[in-house]
Every structure is written in C-alpha cells, then in structure tokens.
Amino acid sequence: MALETALLAVDDLKASYNHAITALDGVSFNLARGEILALLGANGAGKTTTLKALSNLLPAERGQVVSGSIRFDGLDVVRTSPAALVRAGLVQVLEGRHCFRSLTVEENLVSGGLGRGSTRAQIAEDIEKVYARFPRLKEKRRAFSGLTSGGEQQMTAIGRALMSRPRLLVLDEPSMGLAPIVVQDIFRTLRLLNREEGLSILLAEQNSAVALKYAHRAIILENGVTVLAAEAHDLRGRDDIKSFYLGQRAVAPSIPAVAG
Ligand SMILES: Nc1ncnc2c1ncn2[C@@H]1O[C@H](COP(=O)(O)OP(=O)(O)OP(=O)(O)O)[C@@H](O)[C@H]1O
Numbered sequence: 001m002a003l004e005t006a007l008l009a010v011d012d013l014k015a016s017y018n019h020a021i022t023a024l025d026g027v028s029f030n031l032a033r034g035e036i037l038a039l040l041g042a043n044g045a046g047k048t049t050t051l052k053a054l055s056n057l058l059p060a061e062r063g064q065v066v067s068g069s070i071r072f073d074g075l076d077v078v079r080t081s082p083a084a085l086v087r088a089g090l091v092q093v094l095e096g097r098h099c100f101r102s103l104t105v106e107e108n109l110v111s112g113g114l115g116r117g118s119t120r121a122q123i124a125e126d127i128e129k130v131y132a133r134f135p136r137l138k139e140k141r142r143a144f145s146g147l148t149s150g151g152e153q154q155m156t157a158i159g160r161a162l163m164s165r166p167r168l169l170v171l172d173e174p175s176m177g178l179a180p181i182v183v184q185d186i187f188r189t190l191r192l193l194n195r196e197e198g199l200s201i202l203l204a205e206q207n208s209a210v211a212l213k214y215a216h217r218a219i220i221l222e223n224g225v226t227v228l229a230a231e232a233h234d235l236r237g238r239d240d241i242k243s244f245y246l247g248q249r250a251v252a253p254s255i256p257a258v259a260g
C-alpha cells in the first residue's frame with residue numbers, strides 16, 4: 001500500500017506496562033483511507049494495547065510506547081493528547097461498551113458531541129444521523145443507558161463516538177457478550193457507515209468469523225508481534241490459520257447480553 005494513502009501507519013511499535021511487562025514487541029501495519037481493517041489475535045496477543053497506543057491512552061494505564069511510531073494523518077500520535085486525537089478524527093470505542101449508565105441514551109449521545117465543541121444545532125443534526133443509523137436508539141432515547149440491553153449499550157457507545165465526527169473509528173471487541181443477531185446488526189451498520197460515508201474502521205476482535213465477514217483486510221497479532229496481514233476473503237474459511245493463531249476461541253462463544 002502506498003504510504004501516502006495510509007490514514008494510519010504503525011511502524012515497529014513496542015510497548016510495555018510498568019516499565020516491565022512487554023506487551024507489544026513489533027507491531028506494524030497501515031490502514032488505508034476508507035478501509036475496514038480487523039486486528040485479530042488470541043487472548044493477550046496485544047490487540048487492546050495496540051488500540052490504546054493509537055489513542056495515546058497507555059500512559060493512563062501505566063503503560064508506555066518504548067519504540068516505534070504511530071502516525072495518524074501525519075500526526076505523531078505519541079506526542080498528541082488523547083483529546084487532540086479525537087478532535088483530529090481518531091475516535092475509539094473502548095472494550096465493554098462504556099456509557100454513562102445514569103444518563104439517558106440521548107444524553108450519552110450529546111456528551112459525545114461536546115468534546116469537539118459542536119454547537120447545539122450541529123449536535124441536534126448529528127443525533128438525528130445516529131438515530132437514522134440505529135433506530136433502536138431513537139426508541140430508547142429517554143431510557144437510562146444502565147437499563148438498556150447490552151446491544152443497545154454498544155450502539156450507544158458507537159453512537160457517542162460518531163457524535164465526534166470520526167474519520168477513523170476504532171473499536172475494541174464490539175461483538176463481545178452480544179447475541180449473534182445483535183452482532184450482525186451492529187456490523188452491518190458499521191459497513192454502511194464505511195460505504196456511504198467513507199468512514200475508516202479499525203476493529204479488534206476475538207470473533208474472527210464476524211470480523212472477516214465485514215473487514216476488507218486483517219492482520220494477526222501473536223505475542224505482541226504482527227505475524228500476518230492478508231485480504232479478509234483469503235482468510236475466511238482458513239480454519240488452519242484461525243486455530244493456529246487465534247487459539248480455541250476463534251469463534252467467541254456468545255453469551256446472552258445482560259444489562260448491567
Ligand atoms: N494494564 C496492564 N498492566 C499490565 N499488563 C497488561 C495490562 N494490560 C494488558 N497487559 C498485558 O499485556 C499483554 C497484551 O494484553 P492485551 O490486553 O493488549 O491483549 P488482547 O489481545 O487485547 O487480549 P484479549 O483478547 O484478552 O482482550 C498481555 O500479556 C497482558 O497481560
């Protein structure tokens with residue numbers, strides 16, 4: 001891939017926690033504008049650490065980038081604050097569908113628009129766009145997020161991220177703990193956002209089946225090292241690769257979503 005088309009370029013990234021535990025030991029990949037890229041790997045492979053590094057969130061976890069580089073649209077991520085990265089269009093939905101549980105769905109969405117200093121009119125417009133993508137959220141707009149289902153909370157977390165008008169949306173395990181039908185619904189919406197609005201997407205998944213169904217390309221991490229990069233369609237159905245690199249949970253068991 002030509003470098004000038006890369007929206008995100010990660011080069012030989014090494015990172016550790018507490019200046020002791022090596023979590024990443026050579027992660028390299030590019031993400032092109034308009035691409036959906038899946039980051040796959042077994043438990044502890046370094047997916048979350050990679051994503052946190054992209055948003056410069058490792059220092060908050062007593063973690064640090066030891067060497068290598070991350071460039072987002074020309075910005076040196078390691079020297080850019082998490083808030084400035086959001087304003088630049090790199091927005092992350094952390095693992096575990098974080099919502100403000102005691103705020104309503106709509107208040108959660110509003111909170112997503114405040115970070116980038118949107119006006120009231122822009123926020124209202126963006127909320128309607130989110131509701132058009134996730135009609136469930138419109139139905140639940142006045143419900144406290146803590147009382148909505150796991151799928152609705154994930155949609156709220158994604159909707160809140162969309163309120164920041166991202167150019168690159170980063171998602172950590174969006175399928176986790178959700179029923180298969182809800183997972184498909186969420187991934188279909190992500191694909192529409194990609195196709196119709198050109199949103200670039202990077203997602204870490206244990207659920208390689210769903211990730212490979214929707215991604216254009218995938219990279220595989222093993223023990224903090226990128227070991228494989230391939231077109232998603234070349235990896236679909238390659239059970240040998242999945243079982244070798246992704247361990248027993250190549251297809252994550254689906255656990256019924258529980259609010260709370
Ligand atoms: N806050 C932390 N402090 C210390 N070590 C950590 C921390 N977070 C992760 N690690 C370690 O870093 C390595 C990579 O973990 P990471 O969470 O990035 O993997 P992952 O691929 O996201 O795994 P999972 O699929 O279980 O979410 C692991 O060895 C893990 O134990």
Ligand SMILES: [Mg+2]
Binds near residue numbers: 047048095172
């Ligand atoms: Mg993780």
